[in-house]
Structures are given as C-alpha cells and as structure tokens.
Amino acid sequence: xxxxxxxxxxxxxxxxxxxxxxxxxxxxxxxxxxxxxxxxxxxxxxxxxxxxxxxxxxxxxxxxxxxxxxxxxxxxxxxxxxxxxxxxxxxxxxxxxxxxxxxxxxxxxxxxxxxxxxxxxxxxxxxxxxxxxxxxxxxxxxxxxxxxxxxxxxxxxxxxxxxxxxxxxxxxxxxxxxxxxxxxxxxx
Amino acid sequence: xxxxxxxxxxxxxxxxxxxxxxxxxxxxxxxxxxxxxxxxxxxxxxxxxxxxxxxxxxxxxxxxxxxxxxxxxxxxxxxxxxxxxxxxxxxxxxxxxxxxxxxxxxxxxxxxxxxxxxxxxxxxxxxxxxxxxxxxxxxxxxxxxxxxxxxxxxxxxxxxxxxxxxxxxxxxxxxxxxxxxxxxxxxxxxxxxxxxxxxxxxxxxxxxxxxxxxxxxxxxxxxxxxxxxxxxxxxxxxxxxxxxxxxxxxxxxxxxxxxxxxxxxxxx
Numbered sequence: 001x002x003x004x005x006x007x008x009x010x011x012x013x014x015x016x017x018x019x020x021x022x023x024x025x026x027x028x029x030x031x032x033x034x035x036x037x038x039x040x041x042x043x044x045x046x047x048x049x050x051x052x053x054x055x056x057x058x059x060x061x062x063x064x065x066x067x068x069x070x071x072x073x074x075x076x077x078x079x080x081x082x083x084x085x086x087x088x089x090x091x092x093x094x095x096x097x098x099x100x101x102x103x104x105x106x107x108x109x110x111x112x113x114x115x116x117x118x119x120x121x122x123x124x125x126x127x128x129x130x131x132x133x134x135x136x137x138x139x140x141x142x143x144x145x146x147x148x149x150x151x152x153x154x155x156x157x158x159x160x161x162x163x164x165x166x167x168x169x170x171x172x173x174x175x176x177x178x179x180x181x182x183x184x185x186x187x188x
Numbered sequence: 189x190x191x192x193x194x195x196x197x198x199x200x201x202x203x204x205x206x207x208x209x210x211x212x213x214x215x216x217x218x219x220x221x222x223x224x225x226x227x228x229x230x231x232x233x234x235x236x237x238x239x240x241x242x243x244x245x246x247x248x249x250x251x252x253x254x255x256x257x258x259x260x261x262x263x264x265x266x267x268x269x270x271x272x273x274x275x276x277x278x279x280x281x282x283x284x285x286x287x288x289x290x291x292x293x294x295x296x297x298x299x300x301x302x303x304x305x306x307x308x309x310x311x312x313x314x315x316x317x318x319x320x321x322x323x324x325x326x327x328x329x330x331x332x333x334x335x336x337x338x339x340x341x342x343x344x345x346x347x348x349x350x351x352x353x354x355x356x357x358x359x360x361x362x363x364x365x366x367x368x369x370x371x372x373x374x375x376x377x378x379x380x381x382x383x384x385x386x387x388x389x390x391x392x393x394x395x396x397x398x399x400x401x402x403x404x405x406x407x408x409x410x411x412x413x414x415x416x417x418x419x420x421x422x423x424x425x426x427x428x429x430x431x432x433x434x435x436x437x438x439x440x441x442x443x444x445x446x447x448x449x450x451x452x453x454x455x456x
Contacts, residue, residue, distance in 0.1 A: 004441070018262050019376050019410035025254055025441035026413070033250070034243035047250045054254060058261055124237055142203060142239045149205070161196060168195040171234045178234070 006070035014061045024070070025054055031145055032078060037139045041129060049085065053078045068154070071147075076153045079137065082124055086133060128177040135170040142167055198228050204236045248417075255414060259384075283350070329355055329360055337365050342375040350380040352443065358389045367398040371429045376408045383414055396424045405431050409444045416451040428455040 004012075004020075006027065012020040014109055030109075032053060036046035046068075056077050064073055141152045153160045190252050200206050206214065218225040232343070329351060336348030350367075357360065363386075370382040389395045403415045412434065419427035431452050435445065 018258065019380075019408060021258055022255065022410040022413060023441055023443050025258075026447055029246045029250070029254075030243065033246050037244060038241070047253075049245070050246075050250065051224065051253055051257065055257060090316045098421065109206075120237070121241060124241065126242075128238075139238060142199075143235070149199075161201055164199040165192050165197040167199050168231065174238075175230055175234045 007066050008131055010064050010070045010073075011066050013057070013123065014064055019060065021057065024074075028071070028074065032074075033078055034074075035078060036082060037142055038128070038144060039133065040086075042150065045085070047080070052081055056081065058157075062097055066077060069151065072151050072154050072161045072178060075141070075145075075147075075151075079155065083133070095125075123178060126181055129176055131170060131174060131180070135166065138163065138167050139170055139174070147157070171174075194224060197229055198224075201228075202232060206411070228362050235314050251417065255337060255410075255417070258410070259377075259380055262380070326356055330359065334365055337369055342378055345369065345373065345375070345378045346381055349378065349385045350390065352385040355388075360393075363389065363392065363394055363398070367395075367402065370398070371405045376411060379406070379408065379411050380414060383411075383418060387418065390422060397426075398411070398423055400424050400430045404433050406434075409441045412440075412444050413447050416448050420451050420454045423455065427454050429453070 004023075006024060009020045009024050013024070018171055027177060031171065032050045036049045037043060040046060053074065057074065064070070071157070130140070131139070138156070141147050143147070143156070147155075149160045149163050152158075153163050154162065158166070190199065196406070198212075201211065201214055209448060218228055225314075246451045289433045332450070333355070335347045336344050336351065339345055339348075352358070352362070366382050366386050370379055370386065373379050373382065383399070386399060388397050390399075399418060403412065403419070406415060416431055417430065431448050434440070435448055435452070439447070
C-alpha cells in the first residue's frame with residue numbers, strides 16, 4: 001500500500017502541491033477535533049479551530065523543515081491557536097465576571113448532541129473543565145492524542161520528566177475536583 | 189526510590205510505555221508499598237475514567253469547509269498577481285515562443301471579441317428580442333469556454349471553467365468538454381474546478397453518469413476524495429460500484445481508502 005509519511009506529504013505541500021494537505025487533513029481531522037473539543041466542549045468552535053489550524057499550516061508551510069515530526073509541528077500551531085482564542089474569549093468575558101463564556105461546560109444539552117453521556121461521564125467532563133487549561137491539555141495530549149511523552153514535552157516546552165510528574169498531579173487534582181463536584185451535586 | 193521517579197513510573201505504567209520486565213518490577217514494588225499502591229489505584233481509576241469519554245465524529249460540514257478552503261487556496265496559487273513584472277513580460281515572451289495553437293487561440297479571441305462588439309453594437313441599432321440576445325451571448329460564451337479549455341496554460345483552462353458559471357445551460361458539447369477535462373487534464377486544480385462546473389449541470393443525467401464513471405480514472409487523492417463526496421451528495425445509481433472499482437487499486441493512499449470505504453457505506 002502506497003502511503004506517504006506525514007513529513008513527506010507536508011514537504012510536498014511546502015513545495016506547492018497543496019492538494020496533498022487533503023491527505024494530512026484526513027489523517028488528523030478527528031484527532032484535532034477531539035483535542036479542541038475536549039479542551040473547550042464546543043463542537044462548532046472546535047470545528048472552526050480545526051479549519052484554522054489547516055489555514056495556518058498553509059500560511060506557515062515555508063517554516064516546516066521536516067527535521068521534526070509533522071504532528072509535533074501541527075500541535076504547536078493547534079495549541080497556539082487554542083490559547084489565542086482562549087485569551088480572546090477570556091478578555092471578552094472579563095466584564096461579565098465569568099471565566100470563559102465559550103469554554104464553559106454548559107448545563108444545557110448543547111454539547112450532548114451526539115454523545116449520550118451517563119451522569120458519571122458528565123461529572124468527569126465538568127471536572128476536566130475545572131482544571132487549568134494547561135493541565136487539562138496535558139491529560140488530553142497523553143490520554144487521547146496518542147502522543148509520546150517526548151512529543152508532549154516538545155510541544156509544551158517542558159522536560160519529559162516534568163510532563164509525567166505534572167500528569168500525575170493533574171490526575172490527582174481531577175479526582176479531587178470530581179468528588180467535590182459530586183458532593184456538591186448531592187447536596188453535601 | 190525518589191518520589192518523582194515513582195510518580196513518573198505510575199504514569200508510564202498507566203500509559204503502557206513500560207517494558208514487560210519494568211512492568212513486573214513496578215507491580216512488585218507496589219505490592220511491597222501499600223501507600224503507593226493506594227495512590228496508584230486512585231490514579232488508575234481517574235485514568236480509566238478518562239478513557240471512557242468519547243469524541244464526536246467530524247461532521248460533513250467540516251469537510252466541506254476544509255475542501256472549499258483548499259480549493260480556493262489552490263485557485264489563488266494558480267493565478268498570477270496582476271501587478272507582477274512577470275505578468276507584464278510573459279505575453280511578450282510567449283508571443284515569440286508559443287506554438288501555432290496559441291496563435292489560433294489569439295485569433296479566436298480576436299474574432300470572439302469582434303463578434304461580441306459587433307453583436308452588442310448591432311443590438312443597440314436593431315430590434316433584437318431579449319431572448320435572441322441571451323441565446324447569442326450563450327453561443328459566444330460556449331465558444332469561449334471551448335476555446336479556453338484547449339489552451340496549454342492551466343490558468344486559461346481555469347478561466348474557461350470560471351466562464352461556465354455564467355452559462356445558463358450546458359449543451360452536449362460543453363458537457364463532453366467538461367468531462368474530458370475532468371478525466372484527462374494534467375492539472376489537479378483544473379480537474380477540481382471541472383467538478384465544480386459539472387455540478388452546475390448536475391440535473392443532466394449525462395453529467396451525473398460522467399462523474400460516476402470518472403472516479404476510476406483519477407489518480408490524485410484530493411480529486412478521488414472530492415468525487416466520492418460529490419457522489420455521496422448526489423446519491424447517483426452505480427456510484428457505490430464505481431468507488432468499489434477504485435478501491436480495487438492497490439496503490440491507493442490509506443487515508444483515501446478509508447474515506448472511500450466510508451462513502452461506499454453511505455451509498456449502500
């Protein structure tokens with residue numbers, strides 16, 4: 001089966017064969033959507049972010065050297081995109097005193113359009129949203145994006161050891177938040 | 189053992205990155221240290237719970253937006269800046285270097301230009317009905333499309349496909365020329381634009397049948413995926429069989445194969 005590597009495809013995009021970006025899109029669209037969706041729990045905003053990642057890939061294609069992995073380079077762009085949006089939303093929502101308007105986990109059913117969650121999963125999602133975005137990001141990259149710790153370290157600018165220790169702490173924090181939310185929910 | 193090292197090992201264990209012997213050694217360590225075992229069990233339950241969260245599937249709208257963005261970008265890339273020095277000198281260079289076909293094109297353009305000028309001038313002087321005027325414009329435009337489609341320069345052929353957007357309807361000659369472009373043009377962007385142009389006339393069964401038959405002849409992944417998406421949208425008879433035929437090719441890209449298999453499922 002003829003399957004070019006991600007790097008080979010991206011180098012082709014860089015040299016002008018932009019249609020090859022379609023293949024990279026097909027390979028990564030679900031992972032990227034999952035990354036953004038788990039970060040912000042807003043399907044529409046996540047789809048826009050996926051789209052913008054690929055627009056940015058085209059814009060900055062000249063900076064891709066092929067020396068590192070394509071996915072690492074792509075996640076660099078993706079998280080920059082997310083944090084730009086996050087800061088923008090935070091700034092906009094400052095006046096109403098809410099941490100983030102678009103990135104809240106809504107109590108209405110909007111995010112459960114396609115996923116039929118049980119109560120525990122919903123609680124877990126709420127707990128995830130309570131985490132600081134940088135901690136949440138570490139859990140998402142390690143648990144859902146199939147990334148090695150070395151890659152996560154490269155993307156986030158931390159050492160590999162620090163990534164593992166932070167994930168450890170964040171998992172503990174997540175559990176604490178989960179139980180606090182559960183106790184609040186049951187009126188303790 | 190250093191506390192941080194234990195934490196790192198717990199995470200490595202959970203993410204299954206430890207080798208078999210390391211794994212066993214760590215399990216033994218936990219059995220000997222109940223405090224750490226308890227901590228590990230807690231982490232493990234959170235880690236497993238996270239694994240139960242699902243991710244939504246990308247919607248077709250997202251694909252459509254992406255491919256339309258990519259198509260626009262490709263189109264822009266194939267157009268030259270109207271202010272570049274090259275665009276000023278190129279006609280001079282090509283004047284001396286192009287083959288006879290180019291001359292024919294220039295003559296045809298001149299004749300069409302004169303024809304249009306004559307037609308519009310005549311239109312102001314005589315009582316030509318609006319219906320007749322439309323028919324004449326349509327004829328001139330059809331000739332322009334057919335002439336431009338024969339040009340060696342890809343941007344001229346793209347211009348032809350842009351012109352088809354202005355056609356009220358497509359006669360058999362135009363449809364055949366568009367299908368020929370879709371099947372044989374050497375430029376991927378032109379082939380993609382041909383799909384767009386053909387879709388304008390998708391109510392014609394010949395067009396739909398032509399698109400179905402075309403997928404087997406395509407070698408570009410983006411064109412293959414685009415046609416497959418079009419076929420899903422059109423739900424034309426025979427589409428699934430045509431895609432299956434393409435799937436028989438061994439040198440298909442794995443991502444394209446995946447996409448095509450999805451399309452077949454939606455068509456069955």
